[in-house]
Amino acid sequence: MRLQTSVLTLMLAAAPGIAATFQGTANQATPILKSEFVFEKVPFASAHASTIVRTKEGLLAAWFAGTREGAPDVGIWTSRETGGTWSEPKEVANGIQPDGTRHPCWNPVLFETTPGVVTLFYKVGPSPQRWWGVTRTSRDAGRTWSDAQRLPDGILGPIKNKPVRLADGTLISPASTESPEQPSKWRVHFERSTDEGKTWSLVPLPAGDGTPIDAIQPSILIHGGGRLQAVGRTRSERVFETWSSDGGRTWTPMTLTVLPNPSAGTDAVTLADGRHLIVYNHTPKGRSPLNIAVTRDGKLWEAALVLENEPGEYSYPAVIQTADRLVHVTYTWKRLRIKHVVIDPGRLQTLPMPDGSWPATAGGPDAKK
Numbered sequence: 001m002r003l004q005t006s007v008l009t010l011m012l013a014a015a016p017g018i019a020a021t022f023q024g025t026a027n028q029a030t031p032i033l034k035s036e037f038v039f040e041k042v043p044f045a046s047a048h049a050s051t052i053v054r055t056k057e058g059l060l061a062a063w064f065a066g067t068r069e070g071a072p073d074v075g076i077w078t079s080r081e082t083g084g085t086w087s088e089p090k091e092v093a094n095g096i097q098p099d100g101t102r103h104p105c106w107n108p109v110l111f112e113t114t115p116g117v118v119t120l121f122y123k124v125g126p127s128p129q130r131w132w133g134v135t136r137t138s139r140d141a142g143r144t145w146s147d148a149q150r151l152p153d154g155i156l157g158p159i160k161n162k163p164v165r166l167a168d169g170t171l172i173s174p175a176s177t178e179s180p181e182q183p184s185k186w187r188v189h190f191e192r193s194t195d196e197g198k199t200w201s202l203v204p205l206p207a208g209d210g211t212p213i214d215a216i217q218p219s220i221l222i223h224g225g226g227r228l229q230a231v232g233r234t235r236s237e238r239v240f241e242t243w244s245s246d247g248g249r250t251w252t253p254m255t256l257t258v259l260p261n262p263s264a265g266t267d268a269v270t271l272a273d274g275r276h277l278i279v280y281n282h283t284p285k286g287r288s289p290l291n292i293a294v295t296r297d298g299k300l301w302e303a304a305l306v307l308e309n310e311p312g313e314y315s316y317p318a319v320i321q322t323a324d325r326l327v328h329v330t331y332t333w334k335r336l337r338i339k340h341v342v343i344d345p346g347r348l349q350t351l352p353m354p355d356g357s358w359p360a361t362a363g364g365p366d367a368k369k
Helices: 002-013
Strands: 032-037 046-055 058-066 075-082 090-093 105-114 117-124 132-138 171-178 186-193 201-204 215-222 228-234 238-244 255-260 267-270 276-280 290-295 301-308 314-321 327-333 337-343
Touching (some): 171 228, 186 228, 255 301, 267 314, 276 314
Parallel strands (some): 046 314
Antiparallel strands (some): 032 337, 046 058, 117 132, 171 186, 215 228, 290 301, 314 327, 327 337
């Protein structure tokens, strides 16, 4: 089957130190057009939580990196892709405070808030329970950045995944909080802006029946008729969902989908053809494999592609679709590098999984090796 062929190709491309481009007659069927590392040699030991955006000059990626996640030397790094080549990574933000104290940086998110202006959202603070939101902007496709601006108290910015822009221009930022008590309570909320990100208002989720679902890091999908769906990470071993029918002003109580989740980050995007695509770890434990599933209605998900299924950590994906309709995914590769994969969504061969089990014939975690 085509899926099995593409998965094998990806497994070969994932070998350490190899960046591969899949072209030529023998690979016309594969949806994978390119698989590469954003960088090879860098001055940091660990990299995580990437984000990607298309600028007027090409792709721009960012991630946090340093000694290890949560270490004071962790900053935000970026790389620009022009002419098919990624630039040398550059640190563009750190957590140094006016008194000399240095805190780690966390979870960058890149988004074009106005035409030609890219905003870098990120967090600074000793932990996710005590961090705050910060922004910088670039008018030259990420070459230079404005001074850091702290967001107002209570507004964190997108926690991991990109905002969405509605037809009326409203921006909705997918956010969440982690409370300081132990065990920490995870709660999703949204931040809306009707003035291109100058000001934001907070929209909480309503309480549901029973025990609240601990969830963070939503992504927003745009359905027909103005309906919105948010999906993301939970501690319940499944991906959550919540819906809005009024432009994100109110949301339904959170429920769980059939998709598994090992308390690891996901990301999702609505495609130009009306389908919706999610990148996630299709397992209740661990951070391998890393998978892609698609849906037309937000309810019935179909298995589409396995990006990684070898031992190790492949996590925290970011996904966008560019004007040429190609899908770009970046993700953490073993906490050492950031991987970039380009996919033609028109070539995805999908298989039903009504109960959430990955089909063995799709070459996924349940497949025989």
